[in-house]
Amino acid sequence: MKKIFVIGLLLLASLTACRKRLDSFLFNQSELTTYQLDNYAGEVSIEVGAEYAVPDSMIHRLQWNLMEDGKSTQVHALYVGDMSRIALDTVLLYCHGNKDHMDFYWPRQKLYAHMGQLGRFGILMFDYPGFGLSEGKPTEENMYASTELALSWLKSQGLTNDRLVMMGFSLGSAAVCEVAGNPTRFSLNASKIILEAPFASAEILIQDGGLLSIPGSFLVDLKIDNANEIKKVSAPLLWIHGLDDSFLTVAHHGQLVFDNKPGEKEKELVPGGEHETTPTAMGYTNYMNRILSFITQ
Amino acid sequence: MSRAFLKLFIVLSLFIFGIFSCAPSRYVKPLDKGQHALQVNLGGPIAKVPGIGAIPMPLTSVGYGYGMKENFTLFGNLHTTSLLFGVGQVDVGAAYRCWSGKNMGITLQPTLNVAVDFYNGANRFWPQLDANYYWDYNELKSKAKNGKGFHKIRSVYGGISNWFDPYLIESQGRKNEQFWIPSLQLGHIWQKNQWIYQFEAKFLAPIYSNEDIVVNYPSAFGNRGALGAYFSIYYKLK
Numbered sequence: 001m002k003k004i005f006v007i008g009l010l011l012l013a014s015l016t017a018c019r020k021r022l023d024s025f026l027f028n029q030s031e032l033t034t035y036q037l038d039n040y041a042g043e044v045s046i047e048v049g050a051e052y053a054v055p056d057s058m059i060h061r062l063q064w065n066l067m068e069d070g071k072s073t074q075v076h077a078l079y080v081g082d083m084s085r086i087a088l089d090t091v092l093l094y095c096h097g098n099k100d101h102m103d104f105y106w107p108r109q110k111l112y113a114h115m116g117q118l119g120r121f122g123i124l125m126f127d128y129p130g131f132g133l134s135e136g137k138p139t140e141e142n143m144y145a146s147t148e149l150a151l152s153w154l155k156s157q158g159l160t161n162d163r164l165v166m167m168g169f170s171l172g173s174a175a176v177c178e179v180a181g182n183p184t185r186f187s188l189n190a191s192k193i194i195l196e197a198p199f200a201s202a203e204i205l206i207q208d209g210g211l212l213s214i215p216g217s218f219l220v221d222l223k224i225d226n227a228n229e230i231k232k233v234s235a236p237l238l239w240i241h242g243l244d245d246s247f248l249t250v251a252h253h254g255q256l257v258f259d260n261k262p263g264e265k266e267k268e269l270v271p272g273g274e275h276e277t278t279p280t281a282m283g284y285t286n287y288m289n290r291i292l293s294f295i296t297q
Numbered sequence: 298m299s300r301a302f303l304k305l306f307i308v309l310s311l312f313i314f315g316i317f318s319c320a321p322s323r324y325v326k327p328l329d330k331g332q333h334a335l336q337v338n339l340g341g342p343i344a345k346v347p348g349i350g351a352i353p354m355p356l357t358s359v360g361y362g363y364g365m366k367e368n369f370t371l372f373g374n375l376h377t378t379s380l381l382f383g384v385g386q387v388d389v390g391a392a393y394r395c396w397s398g399k400n401m402g403i404t405l406q407p408t409l410n411v412a413v414d415f416y417n418g419a420n421r422f423w424p425q426l427d428a429n430y431y432w433d434y435n436e437l438k439s440k441a442k443n444g445k446g447f448h449k450i451r452s453v454y455g456g457i458s459n460w461f462d463p464y465l466i467e468s469q470g471r472k473n474e475q476f477w478i479p480s481l482q483l484g485h486i487w488q489k490n491q492w493i494y495q496f497e498a499k500f501l502a503p504i505y506s507n508e509d510i511v512v513n514y515p516s517a518f519g520n521r522g523a524l525g526a527y528f529s530i531y532y533k534l535k
Contacts, residue, residue: 020383201469204468216468217414218414260469
């Protein structure tokens with residue numbers, strides 16, 4: 001009996017000692033050997049036509065070094081626009097969702113590059129560590145660290161807070177809220193933020209997944225809490241969300257973030273829009289004009 | 298549905314849905330007085346997993362029961378799947394036969410489910426009350442000369458399982474709108490001497506929508522609830 005008790009205790013200790021965490025499931029990244037952009041044949045976020053083409057001369061492939069645990073890893077980024085105008089004009093920093101890599105989101109970047117007119121705004125997008133060609137393993141911390149690299153680079157190119165707009169889609173909303181809610185920790189602070197299909201918090205993701213009031217720590221170590229971070233944000237917000245988003249629902253996610261945001265805020269709830277299809281459901285022209293009017297007003 | 302977050306939600310939803318659905322009704326038929334029993338349970342909600350198909354989740358628990366009286370059994374179970382996440386989850390309760398007739402009975406299983414995060418102390422408890430009607434539709438006895446005869450009983454049962462989530466406020470101050478989570482179950486029990494095999498099909502939370510859970514749960518109620526399948530083995534100690 002004593003042996004059984006000891007073996008049971010050891011089994012219990014071994015089971016709990018190698019605690020399983022589901023944080024990594026937040027990141028749905030894919031690696032690449034090269035960015036193919038228009039030649040990418042895989043699944044993409046949205047399909048856009050030839051009218052949204054961007055000439056090669058406007059596409060700039062960037063690499064930055066991220067120091068993590070004493071090791072240097074590369075983060076890859078794409079800037080679309082005239083780099084010499086970063087010091088003069090408005091730039092949109094786009095923090096993409098949790099899927100694949102920049103090739104997946106490239107059509108969105110092209111769309112934003114056409115807001116107003118082609119090249120009206122510079123559009124910067126980057127891959128979080130572990131996504132695409134960016135090295136490393138994705139974590140919440142290095143997602144924020146890579147965002148800081150993007151901000152730091154923009155600052156080095158002459159960008160100032162008043163001409164920076166940050167946009168976060170889905171997972172990217174965490175990066176935007178982290179920066180906007182903690183401006184002193186980052187090189188730049190956006191003058192306006194746009195959140196498309198944001199999620200409220202890791203804990204709400206978990207509680208929505210089931211029916212019970214389960215603490216987030218039961219499953220994840222993630223600290224992402226946009227619904228709280230947004231309370232500290234003073235920059236004006238545009239919230240865009242598809243009403244048919246059954247994945248991150250309006251009621252349980254976007255609405256919470258929006259309600260908690262103090263000060264200036266606007267919303268665009270899109271009938272027929274699912275998690276990834278808001279631009280399509282709204283119509284690209286309407287979608288771009290809505291963002292444009294928010295940025296320029 | 299976007300594939301974004303899919304991996305996360307497959308695991309999260311199955312695990313979470315599994316927490317209140319990770320076991321069948323315990324001791325639908327109470328043990329004899331003074332009887333000890335060990336049990337293992339396997340099964341959970343059925344979900345369509347991409348590339349695999351519809352399968353019951355392999356959630357496990359192990360437990361012990363003791364017949365205090367002829368109609369009253371105490372039991373406790375440890376949920377081993379939760380342990381992998383550093384969460385100790387146990388259920389302790391009793392099975393009480395409140396009515397009995399010829400080859401049949403009605404039992405109640407009041408149970409307390411407790412889950413504790415070993416790493417930060419976060420904890421939750423959920424009371425549960427099951428009620429089941431069972432019918433022994435077939436009984437065979439054989440007494441061999443060497444004394445190693447057999448005693449077989451086959452039973453069917455059906456009932457309701459009720460979970461209660463007493464936390465009024467969820468994350469971000471959201472009002473908890475699922476105080477009562479009922480499920481319906483149908484099962485079959487094969488008993489041969491010391492061994493008892495129990496299979497149970499459960500209709501989980503049929504009053505709640507399954508549409509925002511992302512994972513595709515096949516359900517007998519369309520866009521509500523989910524199905525669960527469970528298999529248990531009991532061994533009655535001599």
